[in-house]
């Protein structure tokens with residue numbers, strides 16, 4: 001076949017025009033695209049060779065070589081993959097087969113600025129070479145074809161290209177970029193290696209470059225490797241070195257990877273010095289195919305509570321690095337997870353915007369979320385050492401030494417996880433409706449009877465009193481305030497456990513959880529106390545009678561405190577304290593309102609209800625006291641203090657108390 005000149009398909013011409021005329025914000029991606037093509041070509045050869053081993057032509061070491069020639073101004077990427085026949089070169093490099101790219105081209109408006117923004121969102125693949133080259137020569141021979149059936153393809157990236165038949169003993173493809181003057185810095189080993197490390201480190205294929213050495217160079221500035229030595233410059237040594245890690249740990253089989261290797265990889269991607277708490281590694285097959293390798297760190301970063309903080313998952317497409325912090329791959333409440341997702345289905349040039357919309361990404365996100373949750377469930381399950389059970393026959397130990405060691409290694413991990421990340425996990429109740437139930441099971445709290453943060457809703461339910469119909473909890477600024485809150489008094493007296501919620505996120509999160517496994521959650525600081533069946537008839541009667549008898553006093557209190565309290569009523573929830581504050585059933589707690597205000601956010605002015613303990617001496621003294629007004633205010637302000645708040649006018653409060661003390 002003699003040389004022939006062919007025109008590009010109209011869409012290709014359009015695309016090329018755009019590639020060469022629009023300024024790419026990151027030029028360097030051309031190398032990623034071309035190396036990815038080389039890697040694809042090797043994968044294809046490997047696949048076809050399954051049925052026809054002869055295709056290897058006795059050369060089974062698949063690799064990519066990157067070379068440059070400063071004088072000739074070329075950068076060449078060579079692979080020994082499947083190669084192309086002449087017809088394939090014409091078809092694959094002259095037309096656009098991919099529907100995605102076709103779609104893209106059809107969206108082009110002709111407005112250069114808008115179009116160049118669009119182009120960043122789509123893969124331009126092979127044509128990205130024209131970002132740095134004003135001419136590209138491709139020489140190739142398809143595996144299994146005769147030496148003299150090679151092809152040379154040349155184009156200047158305008159309307160047409162040339163093809164001719166050549167003799168090429170080497171199997172595979174060389175893409176020779178004739179660099180334009182602005183791109184001459186890509187004819188540098190240092191620059192090229194940097195790009196390969198950034199994007200192609202985990203391509204499983206070795207990427208080779210020729211070693212260089214300084215020629216009569218004098219070390220002028222040792223800290224500056226590039227400019228440090230003058231005059232002769234770098235010269236090639238004829239030796240080749242692998243410049244990528246060529247090891248995508250996640251692409252290997254689980255059974256071949258040691259725990260040490262997993263841990264090392266974690267340290268590398270997370271910049272953490274410590275080993276992770278747990279990891280999960282899976283290949284997911286089905287309509288969306290991807291591999292996930294996800295880690296739970298041992299320690300929380302200092303900026304964990306910053307919800308803007310990026311998610312620590314890197315996205316790869318077929319082992320080519322695409323982006324860090326791919327927030328679309330995990331919900332925000334799992335932002336502590338680190339790892340890698342490698343998809344086989346996404347385009348190389350996928351943008352963040354596109355990620356948000358992709359159906360594949362949605363499936364990946366759901367899959368990753370489920371995986372992390374099961375990893376946590378597993379940790380939770382093994383948090384406590386199993387108790388050795390003594391059987392009737394006197395056999396006390398049926399657990400193997402191995403199982404014992406494993407149990408010991410896993411014990412306490414969930415507690416440790418929860419101490420670091422528990423508060424963030426709670427955000428999931430509001431954020432991830434679909435997994436709410438699973439999340440609720442993973443939550444742990446301190447309680448009025450347990451000091452450590454270790455009580456699950458299920459534990460609580462198992463310990464509920466006969467006749468108890470709700471899971472009781474209290475929110476407060478800290479554990480001491482929660483534990484000593486007046487609202488807990490009656491629960492203590494009756495021996496009812498109350499969960500103590502002291503994380504800032506608790507009240508917000510619990511808004512999204514009305515019940516656990518059919519049992520309603522009830523704040524002890526909201527609404528009138530209704531212990532239901534837990535209260536005996538005598539108590540109920542006494543309360544009703546008191547309410548009746550105290551009516552005039554309540555009216556007077558209400559009048560005195562009309563600016564502060566929504567209502568004043570008698571209560572049975574108090575034992576030792578004279579009064580406490582509660583809010584209406586569906587109202588925002590005073591504590592949350594206070595927090596929001598501290599954070600500078602808008603919060604409704606919650607007027608709480610003052611509940612008084614009619615059996616308390618101070619309350620009994622109120623009636624007929626000459627200090628009625630002062631006592632009323634002190635009663636209210638003290639109730640506020642008891643739950644960690646501050647009187648609206650602290651000085652007035654001090655004055656009143658002092659007046660009485662004197």
Ligand code: ADP
Nearest residue numbers: 037038041079083084092093124125126127173
């Ligand atoms: P994509 O890689 O997404 O298919 P590209 O524009 O990167 O799109 O490449 C277009 C086509 O050109 C490839 O699908 C492949 O058929 C062919 N091709 C490109 N580079 C090579 C190569 N190094 N070896 C063999 N074929 C190649």
Ligand code: MG
Nearest residue numbers: 033037125126
């Ligand atoms: Mg490609």
